[in-house]
Amino acid sequence: MHPDVSTTGRQAVESRLAAELAQQRHVTVELQHAILPLHDEPFDLPGLRAVVRYLPASHDSRVGGDWYITADMPNGQVLIAIGDVAGHGLAAAAGMARLRGALAGLAITGAPPQQLVGWLNELVHHVDAEHTASVVAGYFDPGSRVLTWAQAGHPPPVLVRGLRAEPLPQPEGILLGAGTGRRYDVASRQLEVGDLLLLYSDGLVERRDQSIDDGLATLMGAASGLDDPECIIAAALQALGDTATDDDTCLVALQVL
Numbered sequence: 001m002h003p004d005v006s007t008t009g010r011q012a013v014e015s016r017l018a019a020e021l022a023q024q025r026h027v028t029v030e031l032q033h034a035i036l037p038l039h040d041e042p043f044d045l046p047g048l049r050a051v052v053r054y055l056p057a058s059h060d061s062r063v064g065g066d067w068y069i070t071a072d073m074p075n076g077q078v079l080i081a082i083g084d085v086a087g088h089g090l091a092a093a094a095g096m097a098r099l100r101g102a103l104a105g106l107a108i109t110g111a112p113p114q115q116l117v118g119w120l121n122e123l124v125h126h127v128d129a130e131h132t133a134s135v136v137a138g139y140f141d142p143g144s145r146v147l148t149w150a151q152a153g154h155p156p157p158v159l160v161r162g163l164r165a166e167p168l169p170q171p172e173g174i175l176l177g178a179g180t181g182r183r184y185d186v187a188s189r190q191l192e193v194g195d196l197l198l199l200y201s202d203g204l205v206e207r208r209d210q211s212i213d214d215g216l217a218t219l220m221g222a223a224s225g226l227d228d229p230e231c232i233i234a235a236a237l238q239a240l241g242d243t244a245t246d247d248d249t250c251l252v253a254l255q256v257l
Helices: 005-035 090-107 115-125 212-223 227-242
Strands: 043-045 047-053 065-072 078-085 133-141 145-152 158-161 164-167 187-190 196-200 249-256
Touching: 005 164, 047 065, 065 090, 065 249, 078 090, 078 196, 078 249, 090 115, 090 133, 115 133, 115 145, 158 212, 164 212, 196 212, 196 227, 212 227, 227 249
Parallel strands: none
Antiparallel strands: 043 047, 047 249, 065 078, 078 133, 133 145, 145 187, 158 164, 158 196, 196 249
């Protein structure tokens, strides 16, 4: 008996699509690895000890656009940012590369965080209009230990001080690409020696079956009372990372030295 022609054709199409998806994922992952440095061990920045973790999505084909920056600036401050480009696959990874590179270059100007985020919004709106993106971006001054930041539709950083963990109050700011000429506010916080700051992408706290507030509450409970950046990331992933997620997750934990 000869195999059904329609069945054979369908199998060939499915095989070709699977190969194309596998190739796209390979290219996307390679792009991420080339642009997004991931550290296996804690590393030091001026006035800070940093730990970074990246948790892939539970679905192999859904590589996303999560990214971060921790970098010394010429004026002695430390640029700190984390962001997430909506969508998955090569387009989202390319958007991640574009935003990360733009922010790294723009920050050299010494512009304040709200201006940096405003520029990123214009970039997304005019260059990458099919996507929106979220970001938290700011500076840490190792001399004064003041953190200054702006945000665009991103979950709030978490501050752990002693036994207490709390989300930092968010300055006003809509998603990147959601509209032009929008105002982005700025906020600042005096940090203390020993403080832990956790930045994360929304894949950590967002699930289809629960609200983001529930995810944040779980994160606060897991982070409370911790005094080590590796421990806070381990606790966050233990509390939230073992639940199936359709999105990548990036975490950056910083301890004030």
